[in-house]
Amino acid sequence: xxxxxxxxxxxxxxxxxxQRWARLRTTGIAxxxxxxxxxxGDPTTALIEVDCVPGGRPWAIQALCTDxxxxxxxxxxxxxxxxxxVMTGDMxxxxxxxxxxxxxxxxIATVRTYLGTxxxxxxxxxRLQALSPVQVAAFEAEARATxxxxxxxxxxxxxxxxxxxxxxxxxxxxxxxxxxxxxxATVRRQLPRLLRxxxxxxxxxxxxxxxxxxISCTWRCRVQxxxxxxxVDALATLPNVRLCMSTTGSANMLITIxxxxxxxxxxxxxxxxxxxxxxxxxxxxxxxxxxxRIGWMLDEYGRATGEVVTPTALRSR
Numbered sequence: 001x002x003x004x005x006x007x008x009x010x011x012x013x014x015x016x017x018x019q020r021w022a023r024l025r026t027t028g029i030a031x032x033x034x035x036x037x038x039x040x041g042d043p044t045t046a047l048i049e050v051d052c053v054p055g056g057r058p059w060a061i062q063a064l065c066t067d068x069x070x071x072x073x074x075x076x077x078x079x080x081x082x083x084x085x086v087m088t089g090d091m092x093x094x095x096x097x098x099x100x101x102x103x104x105x106x107x108i109a110t111v112r113t114y115l116g117t118x119x120x121x122x123x124x125x126x127r128l129q130a131l132s133p134v135q136v137a138a139f140e141a142e143a144r145a146t147x148x149x150x151x152x153x154x155x156x157x158x159x160x161x162x163x164x165x166x167x168x169x170x171x172x173x174x175x176x177x178x179x180x181x182x183x184x185a186t187v188r189r190q191l192p193r194l195l196r197x198x199x200x201x202x203x204x205x206x207x208x209x210x211x212x213x214x215i216s217c218t219w220r221c222r223v224q225x226x227x228x229x230x231x232v233d234a235l236a237t238l239p240n241v242r243l244c245m246s247t248t249g250s251a252n253m254l255i256t257i258x259x260x261x262x263x264x265x266x267x268x269x270x271x272x273x274x275x276x277x278x279x280x281x282x283x284x285x286x287x288x289x290x291x292x293r294i295g296w297m298l299d300e301y302g303r304a305t306g307e308v309v310t311p312t313a314l315r316s317r
């Protein structure tokens with residue numbers, strides 16, 4: 001979407017809007033990245049709890065952040081040192097990572113793996129709640145030109161464009177041409193096809209420390225299978241929910257929320273116990289610090305550093 005179109009919706013001017021965005025991005029407060037889209041195939045996702053040897057946490061974080069299969073690295077409480085989100089192109093690649101490589105990472109002692117069986121909500125659907133319903137509808141209407149169409153195929157050799165967009169989802173065709181070394185006219189033809197093919201989805205990230213929701217908490221839950229759909233529908237109404245996915249193991253659902261303060265977590269747990277009595281929260285852990293989020297390196301305040309390790313799961317199969 002052009003800055004002009006966005007400015008019309010927000011009742012400002014395009015130049016001011018572009019300048020504001022540039023300041024947000026330069027300071028690492030907000031950024032736009034790309035993830036697998038609706039037709040990307042079926043990437044395998046795992047949530048992995050990691051225990052480190054004494055003094056080994058910094059070594060493990062450093063090594064894990066450079067691995068393009070490890071898309072998110074969080075330091076955590078609740079008897080685990082790290083919580084990892086890992087994405088691979090298929091189960092065979094995940095198996096190789098888990099059985100042959102992960103335990104060899106310096107500083108790691110033990111791991112516990114929960115394979116994702118269904119993703120119901122992720123960070124791309126989380127909202128800051130800064131826009132009115134009218135503004136949201138206007139943005140969605142304006143963006144229809146790049147909506148997924150099942151009769152549009154992505155361009156061949158799309159990886160350089162995907163990699164460039166993962167590092168900055170607001171890059172123009174001219175900027176993409178410069179980064180990839182391709183002819184600008186070629187990129188202008190390829191970019192709309194890539195966007196409409198459904199290969200990618202875009203998400204605007206924000207530094208959690210300035211979001212107004214500074215506390216991150218992850219619950220491992222057990223839900224009776226007969227109530228799964230009802231549970232997912234109910235959780236979708238909570239603005240706090242950043243992640244909701246079914247997993248393997250005794251805890252068959254994992255939920256991550258952002259909260260305004262620690263006491264709010266207790267109130268949310270009480271609300272869920274009342275409204276969803278068939279859902280049992282087995283444990284609750286606070287995510288202390290995020291070193292990497294969906295490929296982006298973050299500083300100690302959760303702001304983007306500008307360094308990106310593009311997830312290999314973005315490659316089309």
